[in-house]
Amino acid sequence: MATLRIYDLRQHVLALDLRDLLRLLAPRSLEANWTVSTVKSSKPGHEWFEATGDGGEQLEKLAQDDAQLSGSDLAALAEETQQVIWGEFVGSGPTQSDKTWVTIRAVDSTFYEIDTDDETVLSKISSTYSDVRTGEAAITSWLADSSRE
Known part of the structure; x- marks a missing residue:
């Protein structure tokens, strides 16, 4: 699975949010089931x-x-969300609920991470955002720092 990280900034804050990614990946994002x-x-x-x-x-x-x-339903909630700071959203196809299509992960308001094998998704992300980096591996766990204990 390929991992891309989006770091685009606008006025020193992350320039995208979940709603932007769901719009970009529509119509498939609207047809998917999400966890x-x-x-x-x-x-x-x-x-x-x-x-x-x-x-x-x-x-x-x-x-x-x-x-x-x-x-x-996820798109409707995303439209009423100002910012996702931390969160993970795993999308699967409407008929293949056991097979992950894409994982969208918000990481500390610093970047969004996208994990997928879907070349269309990878292409849309790379062509839409300017600061896209390839992740070595997906963040499956985040180190706890002392400020969050």
């Missing part, structure tokens, strides 16, 4: 999901249960 979850820490018992706005509060509740929802 909303926390980003796990390498320290047992530590994990994060943080988002702001009305939609962000709802997403945060869903992430605590690794909730599944439709692409259209």
Whole structure:
């Protein structure tokens, strides 16, 4: 699976959010089934999901249960979310719920990470954003720092 990280900034803040990625990947993102979850820490018992706005509060509740929802429901919540700071969104096809199509991971408001084998997704990301870097490996756990303990 290929991993891309998007670092684009606008006025010193990340220039994109979940809603932008879902729009970019439409119509497939709207047809997909999604699992909303926390980003796990390498320290047992530590994990994060943080988002702001009305939609962000709802997403945060869903992430605590690794909730599944439709692409259209996720897109609606994303539109009401100001910013996803931490969070993981795993999309699978409507008929292949056991096969991951794409994983979108928000990492500490620093970058978005995209994991996928879908060449169309990789091409859209690379051609839309200017500061896209290839990740050595997906962030599957995040080191806990002392400020979050």
